[in-house]
Amino acid sequence: MRKAILTDITKCIGCLKCVSACKEVHSLKEDEPRIWQKNDGLSADNWTSIIQKPDSHYIRKQCRHCIEPACASVCPVGALHKTEIGAVVYDSSKCLGCRYCMMACPFGIPRYEWDKTVPHVEKCILCYDRIKKGELPACTNACPTGATIFGDRSELLKIAHKRIKENPGKYINKVWGEHEVGGTSVLYLSDIDLGFLSYPVNLETKPLPEKTAKAMESVPFAFVSMGGVMLGLNWIIRRRMELSKEQSKKKESEDE
């Protein structure tokens, strides 16, 4: 069953309990001020963060656990992979540190341990271990107002649409994460536009890995056809040279 998290922006009071619970569960160290945190507050030691917007809007940012994750599709050694539960998890023993995942993520989620001599990629793993044990993810467990809840993706989607229907005018009529880049496992209900959570304000609904898949499918074809073309070209040119040699020989013999 595909699990998911639904975050209702209107219910969040910005108490940061999810952030501290996440730190405690994953034993992340205290954070240090960094330039880029002015934007979203995520870092190698901060897998989730609260972004504050005017008028008491608090938006929790975390890994979206895309259904077809770009990060996992680009990792050359498969250090990131999508589990059957829906979490995108990271295997630090495979990683070689190319940081392609950080480039490919449309939400800019994966972060790097820049200060370490042996650095790894860090990001939310949807508390994969806890879910397997039957527990709730640390953040949803800690939330005092029920702003962020955990459950099956299909059910959470039903809940989200129900909330929109029952409270007309309260929400923008859209569940963020339902369709973007093929759907994500972290969904948002909001009364303000959440376009700022991803690099382009409007993400396509097509999964991103499809874009490279086409080019990658043609790789064997390109390889073989290039060899064929080169061999063919070589054969034609050689044949021509032979012919011209024979002709010149003939000419020579005729001249004699």
Next chain:
Amino acid sequence: MNRVHNTKFVLWLIAGFAAAVVLNRFIFGLGVTTNLNDRTPWGLWIGFDVMGGVALASGGFVITAIFYIMKREQFYPLVKPAVLTAFLGYLAVISGLLVDLGLPWNIWHMIIYWNPHSPLFEVGWCVMLYTSVLLLEFSPVPLEKFSRYAKVRNFLMKFRFVFVLLGIMLSTLHQSSLGTLFLIMPFKLYPLWYSNILPIQFFISAIALGLMVVALESLVSHWLYKRKPETNLVAKLCRIAAWVLTLYFVVKITDIIAEDKFSLIFNGAWQSNLFIIEVLISTIIPAVLFAVPKFYNNVKVQWTGSSLVIIGMVLNRIDVGGLVMLGVTGDSYTPAWTEIVISLGIVSIAALVFLFVIENFHVWETQPIEPESIPHKLPLFDYSSRTWLGTPDVSSVTTHSLAFVISFAVGMALMPGKHLHSKGIDNIKVSPASGIDTLYINGNRDNQFVKFPHQAHISRIGKDSCFTCHHLNMPGEKLSQCWECHTSMYTSVDFFKHNSHISNKNANLKCDDCHKSGENRSALTAKKCTSCHPTYNFFTYGKNTIQKYKILSYTDAMHNLCVSCHILESRKLKDKPNLALCSTCHKTQLPDYLSAAVSWKIKVPHFNSVILPGVDLKKKIIKSVLKSQ
């Protein structure tokens, strides 16, 4: 002095400098030696060393295709140097990648952990295979010198055509796959560069670039060794390049028009202007130059044209590899000098190896190298002073190693010590709050102010509450300000000033006054502060008790006091339920008189003493004036 000798000297200097920086990069990690960050994870090393490097090393497959496949025999003199350049180029790419990777010792993981969906996986494999193929292609040249390897050499020569064919096929794949890398980020790459046929564009431009690299490499090495330039051959390369560049231009422009992006080119954005410059340098100008016979036969034009293509195409790779993404990520990344030095260092080491191979093996066909052009083959005798400068080989080696060692030392010395030992937090000194009754607190100078109205607090919670914040005073003061003791923004500092206690200007105490004689003299065994300073109102927060002589960081001190009280009050007060929110205090707009002061960088000292009772105002003013001096 001599061209070759001087060039090598400079190359060794750069190499030594880079070696020091590389050492530091591996000891201290990427954070302190680069300007890379979470928003710009790929920088100069990927853009120039890897993307540009692979493209620059494309000369090998282009020339072998022309010579072995298309049987253009006249290009024979260019083949061996081109294959050598390609081989060294790929080694340079791999070493650049090893510096850039976070965990370079795991690079072999690509062999055992497969993810065929990843373009990088494909590039990695191709580069690995192609580098081996290039080694096999080139190794007959050095093996020629050793007669006992004749059999191996013959074997390699027999399969040379297969290697060449394999090399071309592999090059096709990874030259284009470097473009595929960026297909997954349509949201980051500026639309003028993003295209579904980016792989094809990359492949075509790699061919043009390869031709030009071979041309420039021939021009440079002939200039270095004062040989007669191969003008005719280079002119032929230029003519082919003109066709390829035209094809590249047509493909690129057709794609842009078909995707309806043409209007973007002239919209004035910096990316668009960069695009115009890039296309001009890399394609239009050289293609026009090389279309005219008068020009492409001229050595000077060959120099300019080939350099333009190389600069332009490398710029293209850097653009795609991250430069134009800065507009989207909103980051301001400029490569750190360390990044630039390492990039240059890799290039110079590759160049040194190239010169070494050229001097010692049979790479050039047409003319042997003139012995005069190699300094270490000449006897070294200083006629003016009538002294023997040592055997020729030794003297040259000495100068070059000296260059390396000295620049290595300079490189080590230049690594900023503050960076090397930094653990992430800089000890930011707290700047005093400004304002009169209402304080505007801007401890870390990021101009995000916190407002603290004195009078409002006093009227709500009474005058006794003053001492909640003003819990301790500097000696001789009555209401010291927060920042006077909590001097550091994020880190805790020592409370106890040992020097002031023992100095005869201040307390003038003997050791025995605080430390019992015979006991181990330490902070833990010393007399308690309160025994001498009974009026001191110490806070004890968690582990940071006064016994450890620590003052909380400014942020912690403020948050502990304000937030705990605000949370309690917010439960009591019905008219202000939002009192406990961060936004109640943070991100306050400044009043006009202060915002002007801030923009003019004038310090406005806060005279809380004006409204608070029992403080010697004169003393305060004198003190603040003294401080500002």
